[in-house]
Amino acid sequence: xxxxxxxxxxxxxxxxxxxxxxxxxxxxxxxxxxxxxxxxxxxxxxxxxxxxxxxxxxxxxxxxxxxxxxxxxxxxxxxxxxxxxxxxxxxxxxxxxxxxxxxxxxxxxxxxxxxxxxxxxxxxxxxxxxxxxxxxxxxxxxxxxxxxxxxxxxxxxxxxxxxxxxxxxxxxxxxxxxxxxxxxxxxxxxxxxxxxxxxxxxxxxxxxxxxxxxxxxxxxxxxxxxxxxxxxxxxxxxxxxxxxxxxxxxxxxxxxxxxxxxxxxxxxxxxxxxxxxxxxxxxxxxxxxxxxxxxx
Amino acid sequence: xxxxxxxxxxxxxxxxxxxxxxxxxxxxxxxxxxxxxxxxxxxxxxxxxxxxxxxxxxxxxxxxxxxxxxxxxxxxxxxxxxxxxxxxxxxxxxxxxxxxxxxxxxxxxxxxxxxxxxxxxxxxxxxxxxxxxxxxxxxxxxxxxxxxxxxxxxxxxxxxxxxxxxxxxxxxxxxxxxxxxxxxxxxxxxxxxxxxxxxxxxxxxxxxxxxxxxxxxxxxxxxxxxxxxxxxxxxxxxxxxxxxxxxxxxxxxxxxxxxxxxxxxxxxxxxxxxxxxxxxxxxxxxxxxxxxxxxxxxxxxxxxxxxxxxxxxxxxxxxxxxxxxxxxx
Numbered sequence: 001x002x003x004x005x006x007x008x009x010x011x012x013x014x015x016x017x018x019x020x021x022x023x024x025x026x027x028x029x030x031x032x033x034x035x036x037x038x039x040x041x042x043x044x045x046x047x048x049x050x051x052x053x054x055x056x057x058x059x060x061x062x063x064x065x066x067x068x069x070x071x072x073x074x075x076x077x078x079x080x081x082x083x084x085x086x087x088x089x090x091x092x093x094x095x096x097x098x099x100x101x102x103x104x105x106x107x108x109x110x111x112x113x114x115x116x117x118x119x120x121x122x123x124x125x126x127x128x129x130x131x132x133x134x135x136x137x138x139x140x141x142x143x144x145x146x147x148x149x150x151x152x153x154x155x156x157x158x159x160x161x162x163x164x165x166x167x168x169x170x171x172x173x174x175x176x177x178x179x180x181x182x183x184x185x186x187x188x189x190x191x192x193x194x195x196x197x198x199x200x201x202x203x204x205x206x207x208x209x210x211x212x213x214x215x216x217x218x219x220x221x222x223x224x225x226x227x228x229x230x231x232x233x234x235x236x237x238x239x240x241x242x243x244x245x246x247x248x249x250x251x252x253x254x255x256x257x258x259x260x261x262x263x264x265x266x267x268x269x270x271x272x273x274x275x276x277x278x279x280x281x282x283x284x285x286x287x288x289x290x291x292x293x294x295x296x
Numbered sequence: 297x298x299x300x301x302x303x304x305x306x307x308x309x310x311x312x313x314x315x316x317x318x319x320x321x322x323x324x325x326x327x328x329x330x331x332x333x334x335x336x337x338x339x340x341x342x343x344x345x346x347x348x349x350x351x352x353x354x355x356x357x358x359x360x361x362x363x364x365x366x367x368x369x370x371x372x373x374x375x376x377x378x379x380x381x382x383x384x385x386x387x388x389x390x391x392x393x394x395x396x397x398x399x400x401x402x403x404x405x406x407x408x409x410x411x412x413x414x415x416x417x418x419x420x421x422x423x424x425x426x427x428x429x430x431x432x433x434x435x436x437x438x439x440x441x442x443x444x445x446x447x448x449x450x451x452x453x454x455x456x457x458x459x460x461x462x463x464x465x466x467x468x469x470x471x472x473x474x475x476x477x478x479x480x481x482x483x484x485x486x487x488x489x490x491x492x493x494x495x496x497x498x499x500x501x502x503x504x505x506x507x508x509x510x511x512x513x514x515x516x517x518x519x520x521x522x523x524x525x526x527x528x529x530x531x532x533x534x535x536x537x538x539x540x541x542x543x544x545x546x547x548x549x550x551x552x553x554x555x556x557x558x559x560x561x562x563x564x565x566x567x568x569x570x571x572x573x574x575x576x577x578x579x580x581x582x583x584x585x586x587x588x589x590x591x592x593x594x595x596x597x598x599x600x601x602x603x604x605x606x607x608x609x610x611x612x613x614x615x616x617x618x619x620x621x622x623x624x625x
Contacts, residue, residue, distance in 0.1 A: 021416075021455070188410035192473065195368055196424045197397025206423065210414040293414060293457040 028290050035286020038279035045276060049095040058086035060093040061244035069262040079264040081254070087268050090246040094269060097247035098276070101162055101231035101240075102224040108166025109173050110220060116170075117177025118204050122185060128178075135171035143168045147230055151239040158231075158247075161240040165230045169223050176219055180212035214288050221284035225277035248273050308379075309346045309481055309513050310367070310400075314339050315376035317359070317366050321586065334585045336362040338537035339376070341612070346480075349507065349514040351528030351545070353521055353560070355582055359537040360517045361405075364483040367515070368400055369393060380481070398428055401474035405486035407466035411458035417444070417469055418454035424476045440476070446509075447472045448502060464495035468502065475506065481513045488523060500527055521564050525549060533557045536585055536593045543618040553618065553625035555598050592623065600624050 030036055048055060058076075064084035072079040078087035120131040138146065150164035184190060185208060193207045232249015234240035241247045248269040255266030318333040336359040344350045354360050365371045367378055369385050378385050385396055404410040412420060421440045425431060431439045441451035447468040458466060467487065474482050484503065488496040504527060506512060518524050524531055525545065532542040533556065541554040552558045559576040578597045583589055589596050595605035604623050612621040 188404045188406055189412040191370060192402070192404060192410050192470070193412070195370055195397060195402050196427075196473065196477065197394040198423070198427055199394075202423070202427070206415070207412050211412070291414075293416075294459050 025290050029286055032286045032289060034282045035289075038282035039286070041275065041279040042283055045095055045099060045279075048092050049099050052093045052096055056086075056089035056092045058089040060085065060090045060246050062086070069258065069265075071262070072264055078268040079262065081251075081262070081265045082258060087251075087265060090251060091248065091269055091272055094246040094248040094251060095272070097158060097241050097245060098228050098231065098249065098273070101158065101165065101247070101249075102228045102276070102280075105162040105165035105169060105227040105231070106220055106223045108163065109169035109223060110216075112166075112170045113173025114177055114209075114216070117174040118181055118209060120174065121178035121181025122200070122204050122208065131174065132178075135174050138168075138171040139175075144230065144233055147234060148237065148239065151234050156239050156242060158241045158245075161231055161234045162227075164234070164239075165227050168230070169227065172223070173216070173219065176215060177212060180215060181208055184208050184211050210291075213291060217284045217288045218281075221277075221281040224280050225273075228273055228277065307346050308343045309348075309381065310515075311343045311377075311379040311382075312367065313341050313377045313379070315341070315363070315366060315378060316374045317362050317371065318374045332586055335537050335588055336585060337366060337373075338588070340534075340537075340539050341376075342532060342539060342542055344481075344513060344515065346513055347507075347511060348530065349516055349528045351524035351531040352515065352517045352534060353519060353524050353531065354534030356519060357582065357585065358534045359585070360519075360534050361485050363534075364402065364485045364515065364517050367483060368402055369396070370402075398477045399479055400481045400483065401477060401479040402483045402485060403467070403470050403474050403487040405489055407463045407470060407490055410470050411466055413458055416455055416457055417449075417472075420469075421454075421472060421476050424473065428477050430477060443472045443476055446475065446506065448498075464491055464499060467491060467495075467499055471499075471502065471506070475510065478510070479512070481515065483515045483517065485517045486519070487516070489518060489520060496523065503527065521561065533560065536582065536588060538593060538621065539612065539619075540594065540621045541619065542612075543620075547618055553620045554594075554622045555600050555624075556594050559599075592621070 062085060064080070067076070067080050067084045069082055070076055070080040070084075076086050076088065078091060080086055081090070116131060120128045141149075147161075147164045147168045150167055151161050154160035154163060181204075190203060190207055193203045198207075229249060231240050231247060232252055235247050235250035236253035241250060243250070251269040252266050252273065255262075255269070258265050315337055316335070316339055317337040318335050321332045321334055338359075340363060342350070352360050352363070362371070366373045369378070369388070373386055380396065380400065385393070388396060411417075415423075418437075418440055421443060422436050425436055425439060426433070437454070441454055444451055444453055449465060449468055449472070453461075453465075453469075458469065461469065467490075470487075487503070488499050491499060500523065503514065507514060514527070516524060516527055528545050530543065531545050531548045532539050533548075533554065534540065535556050541548060541552065541557045548557065549561065552561050555576075556578075559578050562574065562576040576599070580597050583593070583596055589606075591607045592598070592601070592605040592610050595601040598605065600622075602623075608623070610621045610623045612619055613625075
């Protein structure tokens with residue numbers, strides 16, 4: 001048959017273009033300087049969290065009543081808090097809790113939200129109705145109240161707080177993903193994929209899902225930020241991390257009482273929350289652009 | 297190999313019998329029990345033989361595209377039957393339907409909307425080839441690259457993304473996608489309408505070439521009379537969800553019998569003939585498919601309309617292979 005005519009030359013080419021595809025993706029990412037810087041910062045944070053005991057100059061829960069509310073100095077880079085603990089060490093150890101709280105709770109929300117949203121948007125009908133009413137019910141609660149209730153039912157502690165935050169974040173993702181699926185399922189390329197006789201899961205995963213990634217990515221990075229804050233609120237109310245384990249959120253709320261006398265207590269973890277959130281955001285943008293074949 | 301299969305002109309590849317597709321519209325709601333329907337396709341019957349090209353023309357919104365989609369079972373028919381090779385497709389289960397997708401393909405109008413922006417051309421085509429097990433895995437690349445050459449693209453285009461192509465090239469990719477499964481019937485839904493005239497001609501010639509090479513049968517849906525004239529063997533004219541005339545191309549272009557067809561064809565600019573053609577100008581707009589006129593649905597705009605047209609739906613009668621739905625034809 002005439003199919004075999006093209007010959008062996010293309011066969012070798014088959015490997016190289018795929019490599020170049022990966023290369024252009026990396027190139028696209030590294031062109032975005034902000035995303036690269038953000039990525040480096042995130043790597044440092046993760047490193048900090050992993051090796052906290054090695055890096056931290058002091059024990060994060062060691063109290064020194066001779067050095068209460070000391071301003072930043074050579075010995076205590078970020079100063080000390082109301083019971084004389086070293087803020088710098090606490091920020092480093094706090095990265096463990098806060099990164100976990102941010103990433104894991106958003107991970108939970110995504111792993112429920114993506115499949116449920118995809119199914120809801122693709123199949124519509126009764127399934128969609130039921131899922132939507134449940135998400136509406138969840139969304140009708142103020143998110144903190146819901147998280148509080150869930151955390152209270154599940155019991156205090158970081159794991160349960162992350163679970164509660166994850167569940168609270170989920171309806172937003174379901175709604176967002178469903179809306180994106182609705183926007184794409186009527187496109188001709190989806191219809192064409194169906195007309196090509198592809199199974200539903202292929203249409204959903206290969207043809208619809210990649211096209212919904214951009215807003216999901218943005219929403220996820222923003223959600224990490226709000227998860228870190230929510231963990232702080234829960235900790236503040238005694239349902240998240242238990243003292244003396246430091247978390248940025250808990251430090252932030254503990255520091256608010258001393259905002260005029262010792263602003264560093266709140267400002268230092270605040271800056272880290274801010275930088276983490278903005279880095280994750282910029283990094284997410286970079287990844288999104290990297291995955292978009294339309295950008296060179 | 298394929299050419300060895302002798303063409304059998306008598307065999308009906310596809311048969312459409314009293315096909316209806318109604319879309320329910322709002323109405324229902326809280327306050328009204330009444331259901332309104334848009335009768336997009338309303339009682340259409342025709343048959344298409346193997347190797348034939350059937351052109352379907354009509355104004356925007358007359359239901360031609362819906363008809364195409366119902367034939368592919370992308371949308372379920374409200375009533376009526378579609379027989380492909382003698383088998384009723386609405387009875388198919390999911391697996392049989394997937395097999396049907398190998399036999400009937402569609403080419404969409406919009407060359408920009410019909411390709412997934414995230415997939416390379418090669419990934420998209422290979423996926424289809426793999427899913428339907430058209431060729432063994434090791435021949436996949438060669439098969440797809442051959443396909444690309446068949447539609448006038450380069451083998452290197454395998455690794456490109458859709459946005460790197462022009463409209464005409466994209467439409468060639470869509471054609472390659474339709475061809476990838478080696479179908480028997482392709483529904484071309486306004487396949488060239490979005491293209492420049494010069495590119496239109498190229499794509500039409502490509503379709504013609506592929507038809508001969510792969511023994512294809514086309515249903516060619518378009519609002520462009522000259523395009524349909526160029527490619528079709530037979531032509532059907534649709535008005536408000538109904539087929540009003542269906543005949544051999546030469547016959548219908550030479551002596552259209554339905555007043556709507558006459559008006560439509562009188563609008564084709566003709567530079568070759570000496571005598572000036574009489575232009576039949578229809579008054580009024582196409583009535584809403586929500587509120588279809590009684591009797592003959594063309595009577596509101598028909599120059600020949602009389603009382604019988606308002607009350608009685610004209611039959612779709614056949615005379616010497618020329619079918620017309622008009623009381624006066």
